[in-house]
Amino acid sequence: MTETWIYERTADNSARFVLGTVGVNPLVCVGVNPSTAAPGDPDRTVSKVMGFAARNGFDSWVMLNLYPQRATDPKGMHLVHDPQLQADNERHIADLIGGRQLTIVAAWGELIRSRPYLPQMLEGIASVTDASGCDWVSIGDLLKSGHPRHPSRARYAWPLQSFDVASYLA
Incomplete structure (x- = not known):
C-alpha cells in the first residue's frame, strides 16, 4: 500500500507547516x-x-x-517571530484539523524555552484545537520542569496520557 503524503511548506522551503500521511484517525x-x-x-x-x-x-x-521556520537547531530560529509565518501556520493547522476532534501530542520538551515567543505560538494553536474539541496528550510523565517530552527522547513503552494544555499555559 502506498502512503499518501501531506506536505505543506513555503515555496522556498524555508518554512514547513504540515508533514504527515493521509488517514481518518491521525496522531x-x-x-x-x-x-x-x-x-x-x-x-x-x-x-x-x-x-x-x-x-x-x-x-x-x-x-x-x-513555529514553522526550518532550522536544524532551534537556536537558528528567528529571534523575533514573524507574524505572517505565525498566521500562516495557524491557518494550515486549522485547515488540517477541519473541525475534527483529533488527538494532539504535546511534544516540544524543554525546547519551548529556546525562544520567548514560543508560548504565544502555542496559545494560538491551542485556541484552534480547542474550537474542535481536540484531546491533548503527552508521551509518558511530564519532565521535572513540567514540560512534555520530546518524542526523540521518549520510549515506545511510555503511554500517551492526558495533557491539560490550558493549565500548562497558565
Missing part, C-alpha cells in the same frame, strides 16, 4: 520547529512520531510545529 504531534524531514525522508523526531502512531492504533500521523 497529530506538535513540536517546536521543523528540521530536515520531508516525504519519504523522516528525521529522528518524525520517525518516532510514526512509531508512536503505529503502536497506539492510529492509521496515520501528522507533524506540526509551534
Whole structure:
C-alpha cells in the first residue's frame, strides 16, 4: 500500500507547516520547529512520531510545529517571530484539523524555552484545537520542569496520557 503524503511548506522551503500521511484517525504531534524531514525522508523526531502512531492504533500521523521556520537547531530560529509565518501556520493547522476532534501530542520538551515567543505560538494553536474539541496528550510523565517530552527522547513503552494544555499555559 502506498502512503499518501501531506506536505505543506513555503515555496522556498524555508518554512514547513504540515508533514504527515493521509488517514481518518491521525496522531497529530506538535513540536517546536521543523528540521530536515520531508516525504519519504523522516528525521529522528518524525520517525518516532510514526512509531508512536503505529503502536497506539492510529492509521496515520501528522507533524506540526509551534513555529514553522526550518532550522536544524532551534537556536537558528528567528529571534523575533514573524507574524505572517505565525498566521500562516495557524491557518494550515486549522485547515488540517477541519473541525475534527483529533488527538494532539504535546511534544516540544524543554525546547519551548529556546525562544520567548514560543508560548504565544502555542496559545494560538491551542485556541484552534480547542474550537474542535481536540484531546491533548503527552508521551509518558511530564519532565521535572513540567514540560512534555520530546518524542526523540521518549520510549515506545511510555503511554500517551492526558495533557491539560490550558493549565500548562497558565
